[in-house]
Amino acid sequence: MLRNLLWGASLASISIALSGCQPAERVEVLTGPTMGSTYTIKYVSNSGTPAADAAGVAVQAILDEVDRQMSTYRLDSDLSKFNQLPAGSCAVMPRPVLELISYTNELSELSDGQFDITIEPLLNAWGFGPNSRGKRIPTEEEINEAKHGMGYQYLSIKGNELCKERDLKLDLNSIAAGYTVDRIGKRFEELGISSYLIEVTGEIIAKGKKHDGSPWRIAIEQPVDNGERVVQRILELDGWGVNTSGDYRNYFEEDGIRFSHTLNPKTGVPVAHNLAAVTVIDRSALVADALGTVLLVLGLDEGMEFSKQHDVAALFVVREGDTFVTYTSPKFTERFPEGE
Template sequence: MNPNARKNIIYSLVLFAMLLLVYAWRTREGKPVIDTSAKSVTGKVSFSGKTMGTAFQVSYLDPSNRDFQPSIDSLLNVFNLSVSGYEPTSEVNRLNLKDTLISPSKTLVSVLKESNKMYDLTAAALDPTRSPLEKIWSFSPSGVKLQDSTDVRIFLSLVGLKKVIITDSLIRKSPPGILLDFSGSAKGFALDLIGEFLEAKGIKNFLIQIGGENLARGVNEKGELWKIGLFHLVDSTQTKSEGIVALQDQAISTAGSLEQFYTRDSIRLSFTLDPRTGYPATNGLLSATVIGRDAKTADALADALMVMGWREAIRMDSIRDDLQMLLIYNEKGGGLKQYISPELVRFLSFPVN
């Protein structure tokens, strides 16, 4: 065969192969890469969406591959219309405008009654009427500032959950001007509602996430406990590192941040207001992670402990066997310290000294 003819044939074959590759790549654009390793075999169903100003994700194992997203979207919509501050026409927003709400929903009454229990348990550290105080203080890395010529006592008089009268047929705030805000606990309530829904459908293995709050039951598609990332301190250097915790039929919630703090008298202080005093909390607790059986308790206690402080948190951990904690805090003149519940250690991916 003529050498030039052979070269032309080779060039034609190479060009044809390149055209096939380009065509294959172009038809791939805009389509997800399909993972057939587990989903079709194990019956894992996952979906996501938006609620309460953040993202949520639901994953569960179901041999029948049932799609519960429409039902869960509807459940969240009904919940938000009761207690979410993000919904302009929600019951809680209407109550904040009128001070009285006749024939409240069972959802709102239930959330208020549970909030009262947590209010009592935390000695008023968790208070959904704290909003007036949040409007007069501002936090930044350089410090905390009170609005000029502001009398904290005036705004503190508008704080206190016991000033809200709750019955199954009526909710009334007295005095007028009290504002209810469930942003510190609503995600936990919603997680538990979705979990109860899935369990009623016979789903035993699931992980639900709303923002940074998580609720897990059973195992994942690999037959392992569901795993969640969390930050901890490397003891030798006191630097932040990311680890993993395995959840055994539990919920997890974290409040506070190692990045959001200001320094006063050589102590790092969190951006946390104490609704009992009307002033910033000065206990040195920077981050509180709480793991418990239900999400509403974990969510509420994580926020409350930031007000109560690390000493009270450790005391609570010592007398309750239904909670585990990871606390990061500091004291005057000392570096960062970490407390981890002894029962939690075996579920962590990192060593604890």
């Protein structure tokens, strides 16, 4: 994704900012740290919705649960405990973890192995993983060794247990934030909050209208290498999740060659195409999050074909010389026509 999620940050504090002078309807804002980054949530509050402090407690409960179940940066999480087990082991896992792994395995099959949550050894070999020793070009032997410790096909679910044939290290960071966004949105609906914009480490979902009747809007940025923030498109969202994945912030260069943190699980090396970023829009932030990774690995040509086959709304930003050129899938053009 645009970032490697760093787990283990304190999730205890929530900063709550109230907007305006308490009119009948107003926008409440919740912010705080999570997953090594931050979250920002806005929702329309009225007499039928929870106060900001109560909504903040509900949000924190979800963040704590995700951290407790899926963190790879705390040794006592359910996922870390599973990762510490040897090959041939099974362990009872929380239902959300099993559901996510079932989904990722389906996506791995659908993408012919271009998506694989067992990729951590390869990330470490190239210096992008949690246990790496600095960014560098690994030897062919090191790449082959890392690939031998991978393989989604060596995972299986048996009832409430997760099993592994190989000594695999699972990493759900590529979808955890999108999943968390969906969970918070679902909880808000249960609490009677029907208009909101939820952002967790860059993954977004928005629904309804703001208190003044205007839509929730987000900006898609152009992937400029120098760190500038250049707006490329403004989208109005109502019921859509958004992910933008790119290779323009996490990479290293050696002998004038750029090595992206986006690795192809099948080849074992960073992608070498000219796709700089891709934005995916879906009703589920989880699905958008996962598909963003798949399309970034595939590149423009294969990614566009995948999008057409599976009705994915995607916007591709491609490097062409010193400029960036944008291409959109048919489904993206249908949902978000240029100029609207």
